[in-house]
Amino acid sequence: MPEGRTGQGYSGESLLFLTDEQLRQGIEAMFFAYRGFTADPDRILAEMSYGRAHHRAIHFINRSPGTTVNNLLSILGVTKQSLNRVLRTLIGDGLVISKVGELDKRERHLYLTDQGQALEATLSDAQRARMRAAYKDAGPEAVQGFKTVLEAMMDADMRRAYAKLRD
Amino acid sequence: MPEGRTGQGYSGESLLFLTDEQLRQGIEAMFFAYRGFTADPDRILAEMSYGRAHHRAIHFINRSPGTTVNNLLSILGVTKQSLNRVLRTLIGDGLVISKVGELDKRERHLYLTDQGQALEATLSDAQRARMRAAYKDAGPEAVQGFKTVLEAMMDADMRRAYAKLRD
DNA sequence: TTGGAATGTCAACAACACTGACATAAACTG
DNA sequence: CAGTTTATGTCAGTGTTGTTGACATTCCAA
Numbered sequence: 001m002p003e004g005r006t007g008q009g010y011s012g013e014s015l016l017f018l019t020d021e022q023l024r025q026g027i028e029a030m031f032f033a034y035r036g037f038t039a040d041p042d043r044i045l046a047e048m049s050y051g052r053a054h055h056r057a058i059h060f061i062n063r064s065p066g067t068t069v070n071n072l073l074s075i076l077g078v079t080k081q082s083l084n085r086v087l088r089t090l091i092g093d094g095l096v097i098s099k100v101g102e103l104d105k106r107e108r109h110l111y112l113t114d115q116g117q118a119l120e121a122t123l124s125d126a127q128r129a130r131m132r133a134a135y136k137d138a139g140p141e142a143v144q145g146f147k148t149v150l151e152a153m154m155d156a157d158m159r160r161a162y163a164k165l166r167d
Numbered sequence: 168m169p170e171g172r173t174g175q176g177y178s179g180e181s182l183l184f185l186t187d188e189q190l191r192q193g194i195e196a197m198f199f200a201y202r203g204f205t206a207d208p209d210r211i212l213a214e215m216s217y218g219r220a221h222h223r224a225i226h227f228i229n230r231s232p233g234t235t236v237n238n239l240l241s242i243l244g245v246t247k248q249s250l251n252r253v254l255r256t257l258i259g260d261g262l263v264i265s266k267v268g269e270l271d272k273r274e275r276h277l278y279l280t281d282q283g284q285a286l287e288a289t290l291s292d293a294q295r296a297r298m299r300a301a302y303k304d305a306g307p308e309a310v311q312g313f314k315t316v317l318e319a320m321m322d323a324d325m326r327r328a329y330a331k332l333r334d
Numbered sequence: 335t336t337g338g339a340a341t342g343t344c345a346a347c348a349a350c351a352c353t354g355a356c357a358t359a360a361a362c363t364g
Numbered sequence: 365c366a367g368t369t370t371a372t373g374t375c376a377g378t379g380t381t382g383t384t385g386a387c388a389t390t391c392c393a394a
């Protein structure tokens with residue numbers, strides 16, 4: 001951590017961390033870290049002509065089996081056309097199954113097949129391995145701070161979706 | 168690999184924060200937070216038919232005026248053809264100028280024009296405002312942890328690029 | 335000086351986001 | 365029951381951003 005407010009008199013952490021320079025560093029850290037965050041799954045997905053969109057769908061279907069298309073839509077924050085293209089290929093390839101709702105037959109409930117779960121595990125393992133290494137490097141207190149800042153960076157609706165997933 | 172260590176007794180933070188569930192929460196936090204992170208600039212860029220790639224180029228040219236295409240390439244981690252398309256439009260629109268290198272005439276050194284700097288400021292202001300709010304919410308210790316984890320999440324070459332920018 | 339390496343440009347293509355329009359079926363409302 | 369809303373899926377078109385391939389220019393070293 002270089003300068004901060006060097007030479008201007010140190011007023012304690014409560015102010016120091018809000019300089020534009022500090023903010024810019026945070027921005028660049030997010031940019032690079034997100035590349036690292038997606039690098040491993042991206043490599044795996046590229047080999048099977050899937051993309052990040054497929055990964056996201058698979059992740060959240062695994063997370064909430066039986067979720068509806070609409071629900072998934074609001075979590076992913078994409079258009080239904082975009083999601084539909086992805087789901088169509090996943091269903092066609094036998095990774096996801098779509099069941100007509102029993103209560104409401106308009107709804108489609110989404111589940112991973114065994115094959116889908118296998119891919120999910122492969123992708124998750126790669127991503128978790130990196131996350132675990134980063135957590136281990138950084139230590140528990142840093143991890144707590146990491147999560148706190150990330151949550152503060154979300155929009156209200158994302159924060160709601162994020163919280164909901166932890167029920 | 169679902170649960171991790173759930174229900175096996177609490178052994179203190181030193182172990183607890185590495186459960187699969189904790190890692191998954193971190194993964195999802197990154198996903199949502201990155202959406203928030205890019206949301207404000209994306210909104211501005213959409214109005215002028217630019218995208219995130221333009222933003223990134225502008226950001227790093229502003230950060231290191233006179234940088235070469237090759238240098239920018241290694242920071243952004245895309246192909247030169249991809250970057251070139253973006254640079255072409257930015258140069259065509261008068262936001263960036265490209266000067267042939269004096270020592271090595273193969274190189275092109277990139278600079279923002281006044282107009283380019285104006286857009287950079289607009290985009291940065293939006294992004295910094297969100298960052299500042301998040302930092303303020305989370306507090307200084309959290310910010311320190313945030314940066315530590317992000318850096319640990321990068322690949323070695325990204326970490327090098329990130330460190331270089333802070334010289 | 336000649337051949338290879340480095341740097342950058344142009345063209346074509348694929349992935350994935352978007353909008354808009356429309357179809358279908360089921361649920362809800364009066 | 366008729367009309368409206370909701371949930372989903374599809375088709376067509378467009379834009380950004382990534383890719384590979386081919387090529388021009390410049391530098392440098394044998």
